[in-house]
Amino acid sequence: MFFLSRALRSALTLWAIVSVVFVATRLTGDPTYYLMPAEMPEQQRVELREKLGLNDDIATQYLRYGKALVRADFGRSFFSNRPVADLFFERVPNTLLLTIPAFLLSVAMGLCGGIWAALRHNSLFDRALTTATVVMQALPNFAVGIAAILIFSLSLRLLPSGGMGTWKHMVLPVITLALASSANIAHLVRSSMLEVLAQDYMRYARSKGLSPAVVVLKHGLRNAILPVLTILGLQFGGLVAGAVVTETVFAWPGVGRLVIDAVMKRDFAVLQFGILMFSTAIILANLVVDLAYGLLDPRVRGK
Amino acid sequence: MRRLLLAMAIMLPTFAVAQEDTRPPLTVGVNTVRSNFDPGMALGNVDIPITYNMFDTLVARDFSKSKDRTSYELVPGLAQSWKQIDDRTTEFSLRPGVTFHNGQPLTSADVKFSLDRILDPASDYVEARNLLKVVEKVDAVDDLTVRITTKAPSPILLQLLAYHSSEIVPKAYFESVGESGFGQKPVGTGPFAFVKLQPDESMELKANDTYFGGRPTVSKLTFKAIPEVSARITALANGEVDIVNSLPPDQLKAVESLGCCEVRSTLANHHYIKYNTYNPVMADKKLRQALNLAIDRQLLVDALWDGKAKIPHSAQYEGWEPGLYNPNRPTPPFDQDKARQLLKESSYKGQPIYYVTHPSYYTNGVPVAEAVVEMWKAIGVNASVRVDEGWSKLAKDNPVVTVKNSSDWVVPTDPAVTLYMTWSKDLWKDEARFDELAEQGETTLDVKRRYDIYQKMIDIFEDDAPGTYLYRAPDFYGVRSGIEWLPNTEYTMDFRAANIHFQK
DSSP states (O other): OHHHHHHHHHHHHHHHHHHHHHHHHHHHOOTHHHHSOTTSOHHHHHHHHHHHTOSSOHHHHHHHHHHHHHTTOOOBOTTTOSBHHHHHHTTHHHHHHHHHHHHHHHHHHHHHHHHHHHHTTTSHHHHHHHHHHHHHHHSOHHHHHHHHIIIIIIISOOSOSSOSSSHHHHHHHHHHHHHHHHHHHHHHHHHHHHHHHTSHHHHHHHHTTOOHHHIIIIIIIHHHHHHHHHHHHHHHHHHHHHHHHHHHHTTOOSHHHHHHHHHHHTOHHHHHHHHHHHHHHHHHHHHHHHHHHHHHOHHHHHO | OHHHHHHHHHHHHHHHHHHHHHSOOEEEEESOOOSOOOTTTOOSTTTHHHHTTTOOOSEEEEOTTSTTSOOOEEEESSEEEEEEEETTEEEEEEOTTOBOTTSOBOOHHHHHHHHHHHHOTTSSOHHHHHHTTTEEEEEEEETTEEEEEESSOOTTHHHHHTSGGGOOOOHHHHHHHHHHHHHHSOOOSSSEEEEEEETTTEEEEEEOTTOTTOOOSOSEEEEEEOOSHHHHHHHHHHTSOSEEEEEOGGGHHHHHTTSSEEEEEEEEEEEEEEEOTTSGGGOOHHHHHHHHHTOOHHHHHHHHSTTOSBOOSSSOOTTSSTTSOOTTSOOOOOOHHHHHHHHHHSSOOSOOEEEEEOSSSSTTHHHHHHHHHHHHHHTTOOEEEEEOTTGGGOOTTOTTOSEEEEEOOOSSOSHHHHTHHHHSSSSOSSOHHHHHHHHHHHTOOOHHHHHHHHHHHHHHHHHHOSEEEEEEEEEEEEEETTEEEOOOSTTOOOOSGGGEEEOO
C-alpha cells in the first residue's frame, strides 16, 4: 500500500514536471532561430516550423506529445534528428564516470571530516572545517571549476583543462563536483554526531570498556547517520545539477551538456526527456533512501 | 641487383610509414561538436569548420585571393570544368579518378543523388533546399558529366554550388546507412576522413593521402569541444589545442599576452540597423538620413572591435562577382553638423526612438546599441536602448519597433542575396522600386546589366535610408605561433595542404 501510493505520487510529480517544462520551453523560445540563421527570410521559418509541428497551438502539441509518450515514443532531436532516448542513454556512462566517483569521494570526505570535527569539538581543525564547509557551500561550482583550471592546468600545468580521455581528465571535474556536496555532508555529519555524542548510551558504551573506534562507529555513527541519509538523497540531486555545470566548464560529454545545449537551442524533445530522466533519478534516489532508513533503523521498519 | 630491388621493396612500406610520422597532428578547440555531419544538414557555424575539411563541392571557392580571406573566386572543385549550354543549363565535367574515403569512385550518380536528396520537397533539408531553390533538375549525362538546369536564368548558380550545403556525398554508402547513420559516420572526398565522433567531446579525422587537392600536411585532425571561452584559451596556452575559434574581442589581449600564441582574424558579415518606416515616428527620410550621419562608425570599430572591423562602401561586398563592386562609392559619412541641420528640417518632434536589440545574439550587440544611442542623443534625438529576447519577432506594426539591429545573410555573397534579402519585405515601406529592380537582377546573367541594376538599387537605398550599415564584423582565432594558417571568412577553417604549414 505504502509502495503503491509512493509510486502514484511519483508518477504525478513526473507528469507535473514534464508539463511545466513543456509549456515553459515553448513560451521562451523558438528553435528555428537556432536551426537556421536569424537573417533567413520569415517565410522560410514558417515552413520549417510547420515541418517541426511548431505552428500548432500548445494544447495540440501537448496532446500529440502525450499520445506519443503512451507509445513510449519520446520524440527526436530537432538538430540531430535522432531519437532522444538514444542521445541520452549513450551519454549516461560518461556522466556516471563523473558522478559516481564524485559521490563516493564526497561521502568519504564528508564522513571523515564530519566525525573528526565532532570528536575534536571546538578544536582548530573543527573551526577550520566549519569555515571551509561554509565557503565551499557558498561558492558556485563553475567558479570553483574555473579557478581549478587556472591553478592546476594553466599555472601548474599538472592536469588537462577539459575533455575526456585519461584518468587525468577526471581529476578536476570529480573534485569540483565532490567539493560542495562533501561540505554539505561534513557539516551535517558533524552536527548530527555532536548531538549523538552527548547521549547517555554513548557514555554507557564507553563505560562498558569498548574501544573508541567501536563506540564512535557502531554506536555513534549508526545513530548519527539517519539525518545524513536524507541529505545523501538530496545530494544526489545536487550532483546531477552540479554535473550540468561541471560538464560545461570541463567540456565533458555527458547528459548535463546534452541538456544544457538543448536548453540553449530549444531542442524541446531532448530537454523534456532529460528533465524526465533527471526527475526519475532523483525520485528513485529518495525512494532508496526511504528503504535504507528501514534497514538501518528498526523503529521505522516497525511502523 | 635482385637483392637490391628486394631490399628496396622491403624498405618502401617502412619509408611510407616513417614519412607518415613526420607530419604533426593538429587539434582545434571549438565551441561545440554536434552529432550530425550530413553536410546538407550541418550548416551551423559550429559545423562548417568540420564538414569543410571532409567534403568537396563541384565548384570550389578560393578565399585566398584577398588578404583578409574574404574573396569569392570560383575555381574547379570536383568538377574540373563547366560550360553554359543555354540560359538555364550548365554542364559540368567531373574530375576523373576521385574516390570517396571508402574507396568508391565519384560518379555523376553521386552528384545527382547529393543534390536530389536536398531538392526532394519531402526531405528534411529545409534550409539547404531554400538555398538551391533556383535549381529545377539535375541530369547525369554519362559517368563523368552532369547537367544542372535552373528554373530561370540564374547568375548565382555556381556560387550556390560552391556552398557547403552542395557538398557531394556517396550515393551507395548514404543509401545503405540512411540519413541519420550518414550524419554520424560521414564519408566524403575531402582532405580528411572520418575516424571517430563523440558528440560534445571531439571529432577525430585522419589525413586522406589520396586527396585530389594534394596530400595533407597534417596527419590527424581533431576538433575538441570546449564551450567555455576561458577554458578554450587555457587549452591553447597549455598546448592541448593548437588553434581555437570564436574569441570574443575582450579576450584578445589575454591570448596575446600568453606568449605562445597569436590572434588572427578574418572579416565575417555586415552588421546593420534598420529603421521601421511604417512607424509614423520614422516616416520622414530626413530624420533617417540625420541618424545615419550622426553615427561615428570608426569609433565603434576602434573601441569595440580592436580596430579590426571594417566600414563598408555602403551596401557592398568586395567578394561580389567581379564587375559588380564599385570601389568609388564612399563609406557612410560621419557629420554631426549636417545631421543636426537635417534633423531641424525634418518633422521629428522629440518622440521616443527605441533601438531594439537581442541581449546576446550578436557579439557587441548591446554595447554598440548603447554607443549609437549616445551618438543620436548628441544631435538631440530622444533615443534609448530596448533589450528584447524576442527582438526578431517584433513586427512592423509594434509601436516600440523604431530601430532594430541585425546582420546580413551572405549565402551566397551576391547582391541578389545580400541586398535583396536584407532590405526587402520587412520594415521598408517605400521599397517598390528597389524590389522591382531586384527581381530583374535575379534572372539577369549579363554582368554589365547587373552592375547597373544593383548600383541603382544602392542609390535608392542611400537616398531613402531605410537603415544603414555599421561595419563588417571580424572573427577572431587564437593560433599557436609557428603554425602558418589563416582563417577564411564565414567560419570556414581550411586545413587543406595549401593553407597550413608548420615552421620547423
